[in-house]
Amino acid sequence: xxxxxxxxxxxxxxxxxxxxxxxxxxxxxxxxxxxxxxxxxxxxxxxxxxxxxxxxxxxxxxxxxxxxxxxxxxxxxxxxxxxxxxxxxxxxxxxxxxxxxxxxxxxxxxxxxxxxxxxxxxxxxxxxxxxxxxxxxxxxxxxxxxxxxxxxxxxxxxxxxxxxxxxxxxxxxxxxxxxxxxxxxxxxxxxxxxxxxxxxxxxxxxxxxxxxxxxxxxxxxxxxxxxxxxxxxxxxxxxxxxxxxxxxxxxxxxxxxxxxxxxxxxx
Amino acid sequence: xxxxxxxxxxxxxxxxxxxxxxxxxxxxxxxxxxxxxxxxxxxxxxxxxxxxxxxxxxxxxxxxxxxxxxxxxxxxxxxxxxxxxxxxxxxxxxxxxxxxxxxxxxxxxxxxxxxxxxxxxxxxxxxxxxxxxxxxxxxxxxxxxxxxxxxxxxxxxxxxxxxxxxxxxxxxxxxxxxxxxxxxxxxxxxxxxxxxxxxxxxxxxxxxxxxxxxxxxxxxxxxxxxxxxxxxxxxxxxxxxxxxxxxxxxxxxxxxxxxxxxxxxxxxxxxxxxxxxxxxxxxxxxxxxxxxxxxxxxxxxxxxxxxxxxxxxxxxxxxxxxxxxxxxxxxxxxxxxxxxxxxxxxxxxxxxxxxxxxxxxxxxxxxxxxxxxxxxxxxxxxxxxxxxxxxxxxxxxxxxxxxxxxxxxxxxxxxxxxxxxxxxxxxxxxxxxxxxxxxxxxxxxxxx
Numbered sequence: 233x234x235x236x237x238x239x240x241x242x243x244x245x246x247x248x249x250x251x252x253x254x255x256x257x258x259x260x261x262x263x264x265x266x267x268x269x270x271x272x273x274x275x276x277x278x279x280x281x282x283x284x285x286x287x288x289x290x291x292x293x294x295x296x297x298x299x300x301x302x303x304x305x306x307x308x309x310x311x312x313x314x315x316x317x318x319x320x321x322x323x324x325x326x327x328x329x330x331x332x333x334x335x336x337x338x339x340x341x342x343x344x345x346x347x348x349x350x351x352x353x354x355x356x357x358x359x360x361x362x363x364x365x366x367x368x369x370x371x372x373x374x375x376x377x378x379x380x381x382x383x384x385x386x387x388x389x390x391x392x393x394x395x396x397x398x399x400x401x402x403x404x405x406x407x408x409x410x411x412x413x414x415x416x417x418x419x420x421x422x423x424x425x426x427x428x429x430x431x432x433x434x435x436x437x438x439x440x441x442x443x444x445x446x447x448x449x450x451x452x453x454x455x456x457x458x459x460x461x462x463x464x465x466x467x468x469x470x471x472x473x474x475x476x477x478x479x480x481x482x483x484x485x486x487x488x489x490x491x492x493x494x495x496x497x498x499x
Numbered sequence: 500x501x502x503x504x505x506x507x508x509x510x511x512x513x514x515x516x517x518x519x520x521x522x523x524x525x526x527x528x529x530x531x532x533x534x535x536x537x538x539x540x541x542x543x544x545x546x547x548x549x550x551x552x553x554x555x556x557x558x559x560x561x562x563x564x565x566x567x568x569x570x571x572x573x574x575x576x577x578x579x580x581x582x583x584x585x586x587x588x589x590x591x592x593x594x595x596x597x598x599x600x601x602x603x604x605x606x607x608x609x610x611x612x613x614x615x616x617x618x619x620x621x622x623x624x625x626x627x628x629x630x631x632x633x634x635x636x637x638x639x640x641x642x643x644x645x646x647x648x649x650x651x652x653x654x655x656x657x658x659x660x661x662x663x664x665x666x667x668x669x670x671x672x673x674x675x676x677x678x679x680x681x682x683x684x685x686x687x688x689x690x691x692x693x694x695x696x697x698x699x700x701x702x703x704x705x706x707x708x709x710x711x712x713x714x715x716x717x718x719x720x721x722x723x724x725x726x727x728x729x730x731x732x733x734x735x736x737x738x739x740x741x742x743x744x745x746x747x748x749x750x751x752x753x754x755x756x757x758x759x760x761x762x763x764x765x766x767x768x769x770x771x772x773x774x775x776x777x778x779x780x781x782x783x784x785x786x787x788x789x790x791x792x793x794x795x796x797x798x799x800x801x802x803x804x805x806x807x808x809x810x811x812x813x814x815x816x817x818x819x820x821x822x823x824x825x826x827x828x829x830x831x832x833x834x835x836x837x838x839x840x841x842x843x844x845x846x847x848x849x850x851x852x853x854x855x856x857x858x859x860x861x862x863x864x865x866x867x868x869x870x871x872x873x874x875x876x877x878x879x880x881x882x883x884x885x886x887x888x889x890x891x892x893x894x895x896x897x898x899x900x901x902x903x904x905x906x907x908x909x910x911x912x913x914x915x916x917x918x919x920x921x922x923x924x925x926x927x928x929x930x931x932x933x934x935x936x937x938x939x940x941x942x943x944x945x946x947x
């Protein structure tokens with residue numbers, strides 16, 4: 233049993249510590265003795281290589297870098313990525329990446345950038361003078377069947393904790409939101425939704441990075457990827473999570489959300 | 500100066516000085532910001548009236564990392580020559596901090612008799628300062644990713660610098676880091692006199708470009724830059740294979756220069772201050788003397804001895820800065836002169852409220868080196884988690900390093916000191932506000 237993680241444009245799309253998601257997935261495999269490889273999916277990568285990965289991670293980007301990515305992710309490469317996600321390859325896409333997966337992104341300045349059109353959502357920047365959405369972000373994951381599966385893994389309501397920092401606002405159409413905002417702005421600061429969930433792709437504005445402090449999401453991604461790959465039910469061995477619990481508890485207390493500290497976090 | 504200006508200036512300065520005395524006598528801090536804020540309300544042209552009086556000229560030092568150390572070295576070089584220098588020594592580098600520094604050296608009527616003002620300026624504030632000030636020199640050190648929760652992106656900042664500098668007279672001298680593509684490009688497009696410093700020491704090249712890098716793309720055409728070698732982050736010897744953009748020629752040969760403190764980043768700080776001092780007309784030998792005898796600014800590779808234990812504080816406030824301090828600490832550990840490192844992570848406004856940047860640093864290097872790692876600060880557990888994920892083994896017994904978690908900073912420092920032997924140096928890697936706290940605990944006095 234082994235896992236290959238495809239990392240979208242590591243040099244262009246990893247502005248806010250999103251590399252932590254890759255590190256987290258990689259280590260949680262290694263700590264379980266599951267062989268793991270991380271494959272950078274960048275401008276030199278052929279579409280055939282994208283087809284081989286079991287799990288996909290994409291991070292945030294500055295506007296200029298995002299444009300370079302959008303220009304590169306065309307044709308066969310775009311088609312392969314689209315197909316994979318439609319077939320249920322799990323992935324976690326942060327900030328700029330969901331904008332990339334939606335219909336389009338309208339930056340503060342310049343032309344609308346077309347996305348892959350995979351997620352039924354659009355993203356718009358309200359203008360250079362509009363305030364960015366910045367701060368700690370806490371949300372409950374409500375998308376199904378993800379929420380039920382996470383609950384089974386975590387033993388409690390899946391509350392995700394992260395940090396958001398985005399100028400663009402995202403508006404969902406038919407795609408399911410990933411969750412509902414408890415603290416912070418989420419997709420647009422208006423409708424209380426955060427992120428989107430499509431097949432097994434998790435799209436979110438939550439940096440932090442997302443996975444180390446929410447290890448149940450990391451384990452869900454690994455489990456789902458392995459189940460898809462080997463077409464059999466997988467039980468991951470339990471890992472010790474006490475530092476993640478402590479970090480979660482400290483943040484929830486700090487935000488005055490003491491009531492959300494679960495029995496899990498107390499361990 | 501008009502009489503009316505003189506009178507109003509005098510009132511503003513007088514009140515600012517009273518505020519300073521109150522703040523200091525109540526031991527509220529060193530009064531490095533508040534007097535500036537109050538007096539600027541009393542006199543909106545205050546800053547430019549103060550700037551105009553500096554006899555030889557104003558030197559502004561900008562960049563993400565190294566401002567405080569570089570300014571201090573330059574100040575030392577100038578003071579050794581007998582010049583009187585005004586300087587924002589406390590590192591308060593927003594408008595109110597600059598105003599307070601100038602006020603501190605003015606007499607009660609607002610008169611200043613400094614030869615030079617060396618002011619470190621926050622990278623985001625430079626355009627604002629240039630509205631009130633016509634500096635004689637601007638020294639641009641580098642632009643890295645720092646506090647993106649507060650600031651824009653590196654490209655945007657460089658563009659805003661360029662626009663602001665374009666309004667200055669052509670007699671202004673701009674000293675820039677040629678090894679930083681963003682700054683080299685900026686300099687190549689200015690009409691002012693521009694001179695460059697940079698390294699030409701391939702033996703200092705890193706093995707690979709670190710992850711925490713922003714500008715590996717050509718600022719002119721967007722093509723991937725071709726690096727012959729990297730000194731730190733994206734600073735190196737490069738050219739663009741597409742449009743021909745390349746590192747500018749440097750005005751000095753870095754190989755002839757020794758350096759202050761430790762780490763490659765301080766070599767940059769040394770040659771930056773050195774080149775500007777040469778430009779002012781100070782003899783090389785005299786500059787070399789100042790380099791040899793230099794003492795660190797607070798928290799910047801500053802060394803202290805407490806209870807017979809040797810301590811070095813290495814401010815680590817962003818991925819590039821922290822990667823470089825880790826590189827320096829690792830070097831010292833390999834020589835067997837250190838084994839305990841204390842990391843203090845805060846998330847207050849001066850630190851940036853987003854701590855995700857710690858995942859862009861290569862803490863794996865520190866963990867591989869082994870020894871004892873102690874974590875503390877507002878975000879103790881976030882740092883602990885980062886270190887846990889830096890290790891190949893999850894089992895504590897299988898790790899090459901010992902991880903100690905101590906939320907209370909005083910206890911963490913005591914623990915770190917007790918684990919450090921008298922032959923070794925304890926390294927403390929704090930964020931900005933954490934550095935002030937660490938120093939307060941160690942020295943028993945507030946700086947800001």
